[in-house]
Amino acid sequence: MSLPHAILTALLEKPSSGLELTRRFDKSIGYFWSATHQQIYRELGRLEAEGHIRALPSEQPARGQKKSYEVLPAGRAELARWTAASQDPKPHRDVMLLRLRAAAVVGTAGLEADLRRHLDLHRLQLAEYQEIEQRDFPPGKDAPQDRLRHLVLRAGIDLETFWTQWLTHALEELAELPGSERA
Amino acid sequence: MSLPHAILTALLEKPSSGLELTRRFDKSIGYFWSATHQQIYRELGRLEAEGHIRALPSEQPARGQKKSYEVLPAGRAELARWTAASQDPKPHRDVMLLRLRAAAVVGTAGLEADLRRHLDLHRLQLAEYQEIEQRDFPPGKDAPQDRLRHLVLRAGIDLETFWTQWLTHALEELAELPGSERA
DNA sequence: CCCGCTTATGCAACTAGTTGCAAAACGGGG
């Protein structure tokens, strides 16, 4: 149950409307939590009903009109509680690893193209993160908040780096395999 | 929709009952796909209904009786199709990264203990994988199937290695932060 | 002025995964 807390964090960083939140979830927030606009609007409604956030009064709340939200003290308290609470790590699920394990049994036919495609996607993502790092975390900018946010970004960068290396290695192995399309 | 394919892969590697599958999902299969026994039984039922697997005839199918399954040709074909089909990578979601980003806003109070706990868990998992590697993939064992499975295990090992390093780094940063429990 | 495109919000139905619980058979102890 982390989406509401992701939204609270984002709103504390900057009060926003649903669409603005969606855009931010597609960018910086997206590298550790993704969400669609439908999820976000639903959750904004819930958070408002619970008294954790409220719509900024200035704007009128009609459909098709921008409606911005800000976090209330109760919301900040809930976020602090959640952040400090112990949580078990969720088991990971990775489709590509599963496909490779399946390929060990039913053959690797057709896999290579998709491995290459994923490699390109991860390279692209990595480049994007590195650009963010250059732009937002130049050396010397180390207020506590920046250090923590930089740490999170580093995780994103290192994970993408790992995947590009692993996929490269996988493609090499695949190329060396004897009959590449054994049934 | 990958659970049925994880099950097909596991059953091709070795026909099993629901409980045996559950045990294997807790061990080797678990490092890229996890599932509870409830999920597995439900899915076994579906796969049987679809004609992808069948119960081994030898055993009688009463409740509380072991019932083992094997993959039928249709199931193998479906797995091969799925393995070769192009799939988009799923966006990642990581609660710990989210919590750290939240901590940049609401303070790091209470985080350290859980970071340490996660570090221990990842170290434990890493040790377990390394043990599997020593046992199952001694140097020189490189039939095609082994190479692919080893590659998958390497991903698990390298990911756990990454997390132990990152968490260690995070703890260092946290220790250096000025007021460790600023609200 | 009204048509169609974009922006912004949102509902509803579906899919996948989780949690809680229970029933049937087996096996050992009294």
Next chain:
DNA sequence: CCCCGTTTTGCAACTAGTTGCATAAGCGGG
């Protein structure tokens, strides 16, 4: 032989996330 704990199977309800679509307002061009 029967009671009770364990093994194995399974249903049902719930939670979270995804997909598809709808509705309202603003805006620019013919």
